[in-house]
Amino acid sequence: MDTLLIQEFRAGLLECVHRGHISIVNEEGRVVKYAGDPHYVAFTRSSAKPIQAIPGIRAGIVESFGLTTAEVAVMAASHRAEEEHVATLNSLISKIGVEEEELVCAPSLPLDRNAREKLLRNGGGRRRLYHNCAGKHLGVLAYCKMMGYPLDGYDDPTHPVQQEIVNTLAELSQLQVENIGLGVDGCGFPVFALPLSALATAYMKLACPDKIADPATAKAVRTITAAMNQYPHLVAGRGKVDSIILEDPNIIAKGGFKGVYAFALRKERLGITFKVSDGSEEEWGMIVLEILQQLGYENQETIQKLREVFSTPITNDAGREVGHATASFSLEEWA
Secondary structure: EEEEEEEEOOOOEEEEEEEEEEEOOOOOOOEEEOOOOOOOOEHHHHHHHHOEEEEHHHHOOOHOOOHHHHHHHHHHOOOOHHHHHHHHHHOOOOHOOOOOOHHHOOEEOOHHHHHHHHHHHHHOOOOOHHOOOHHHHHHHHHHHHHHHOOOOOOOOOOHHHHHHHHHHHHHHOOOOOHOEEEEEEEOEHHHHHHHEHHHHHHHHHHHHHHHHOHHHHHHHHHHHHHHHHOOOOHOOOOOOOOHOOOOOOOOOEEEEOOEEEEEEEEEOOOOEEEEEEEOOOOOOHHHHHHHHOOOOOOOOOHHHHHHHHOOOOOOOOOOOOEEEEEOOOOOEEOO
16 A cells, blocks of 8 residues: 655645655665555666666676766666767767667657757757667667677567566566566666565665675676766756765665656665655655655755755746645654
């Protein structure tokens, strides 16, 4: 059963509620705190991107193609096609030596409003590189080229790279492959369904690679997460919760579409996931902030950044305050 996460009020009247589930696991992958159902099964969507980058990094695409740290970061990104994003993607595709038309993700307009308006004013149009998953696709294509795997069908669940990805996810989440559900993501890739507690376990290992048995996988995880922390803006974009909290070197984080969010704390050795039942993303920042506050998180600079961007007042289009939102959950101890 889901639980109340966020309430929104206008003129003193309750206007909207957002319900969902929260799961927090320790370094052994055991649930320690929760709200709702900590084992609720949800699709990972883009929260899987750092994990989907592991096989290629583990196999040596950084060395093979001379990739920069920024280019590694954009492989784990849901980018907004801001100028820095597009420049990094153009560099990446040039080094790999594939054609943009080989990406199976659909031609798209930039998600960032300013970038989209500038593009349209200058007569530009949709490109596959503007799709928010383009970096993930290029990382997989780089691995295919290095290994001599077919580029056609690189999105098929039976493709060798996709098989390696799901096996890597199973390893990190402490699940059997047959217990991971498969669907098709918006970008055309396989998307995984698993309990929030299992995804939280995988994220705990991203933050604490010493918990990963395979040294090559642990090394790849360190490369990917260091890139995400070094280039947080590339992972999401202006004003996005991923980019804000990735500025904190203690946090590794990545959100996914339809309300799923995953992050982990290195020092505290905790993996944290939540799912907003109605699929909304607007509440992510408030939920992350409230979780950190209830955990007694020490880095007040991160807390303050979240407060500044994800404030509780609700304003209208002219900036006038017309209501407020409040976090309405209490984390419970798992017996």
